[in-house]
Amino acid sequence: MVNIKQLNPEASPQAAFGARLRSMREERGWIQDHVADMVGCSGRHISAIETGRKPATLPFARKADRLFDLIGSSESFERQWQEMKHGNLLEGFPEYVGYEGRAVEIRLFEVGLIPGLLQTPEYARAVAYGDVERGAITVEQANDRVSVLEQRQAALVRSRPPMVFAIMDESCLYQAVGGPKVMAAQLQRLEEMAALPNWIIQVAPFSLGARRAFNLPVYLLTLADRSIVAYAESQAQGHVERETSFVVPMLTAYHQFQSEALSKAASVAKISQLRKGTP
Numbered sequence: 029m030v031n032i033k034q035l036n037p038e039a040s041p042q043a044a045f046g047a048r049l050r051s052m053r054e055e056r057g058w059i060q061d062h063v064a065d066m067v068g069c070s071g072r073h074i075s076a077i078e079t080g081r082k083p084a085t086l087p088f089a090r091k092a093d094r095l096f097d098l099i100g101s102s103e104s105f106e107r108q109w110q111e112m113k114h115g116n117l118l119e120g121f122p123e124y125v126g127y128e129g130r131a132v133e134i135r136l137f138e139v140g141l142i143p144g145l146l147q148t149p150e151y152a153r154a155v156a157y158g159d160v161e162r163g164a165i166t167v168e169q170a171n172d173r174v175s176v177l178e179q180r181q182a183a184l185v186r187s188r189p190p191m192v193f194a195i196m197d198e199s200c201l202y203q204a205v206g207g208p209k210v211m212a213a214q215l216q217r218l219e220e221m222a223a224l225p226n227w228i229i230q231v232a233p234f235s236l237g238a239r240r241a242f243n244l245p246v247y248l249l250t251l252a253d254r255s256i257v258a259y260a261e262s263q264a265q266g267h268v269e270r271e272t273s274f275v276v277p278m279l280t281a282y283h284q285f286q287s288e289a290l291s292k293a294a295s296v297a298k299i300s301q302l303r304k305g306t307p
Contacts, residue, residue, distance in 0.1 A: 046078040067091040121266045124259040129183040133250035139197045151214045154206030193228045215303035222296045230289040241285035
């Protein structure tokens with residue numbers, strides 16, 4: 029008789045992933061080799077994931093979702109993988125990152141800090157290590173956040189990159205993050221990104237006052253099927269929303285906001301003036 033290892037889902041997030049995979053497999057009466065054939069690996073690899081000896085990868089999680097018909101659901105293996113991989117990130121954000129990597133259009137608004145997708149590595153580390161200095165996170169968590177950001181940026185570099193519309197509150201340009209050299213390089217990065225055909229960068233000036241559409245960061249993703257995913261966050265948590273009645277008003281407000289912000293040319297000129305230290 030085969031000796032089946034007992035699993036403890038509470039031992040770790042990795043163990044919970046493996047235990048759930050085994051449970052769903054057994055519910056269908058499938059053996060490990062059968063699952064392995066369908067996802068393109070070996071039965072030994074399935075066994076290693078189920079028992080927690082090997083961590084699942086993101087591609088594996090997505091293949092498992094196709095196999096168990098969980099794509100896009102709140103119970104997807106991809107979502108569980110994101111939470112397992114990025115457990116120290118703001119609640120809701122790992123789910124958003126999964127959608128972001130597949131978006132065909134990205135619309136974002138940021139207050140105070142340069143949007144992550146536009147940050148240089150030095151700027152990103154300065155932001156993360158600022159949280160370390162405050163005692164909010166550990167050095168390991170800071171490094172993980174920077175790594176996640178690098179992966180998000182890399183996911184946008186593909187044969188058919190998404191269109192990205194970025195509106196920055198003017199305050200983003202004046203926050204002295206990492207010192208003069210880091211800020212100068214960051215402003216130069218904004219100019220370089222604005223020159224790319226798939227990037228539209230705009231500055232929302234202080235003069236907008238009460239007409240500014242949003243007071244917190246907002247992200248809107250258009251997926252390949254033209255559905256829209258919205259993500260917004262507070263200090264405590266983030267929230268992903270796909271309900272049309274919630275998303276459409278946000279998209280309308282974003283379009284109105286774009287018309288009030290500085291044009292692309294005027295925004296780049298302002299960024300260039302700040303980088304050169306001219307008024």
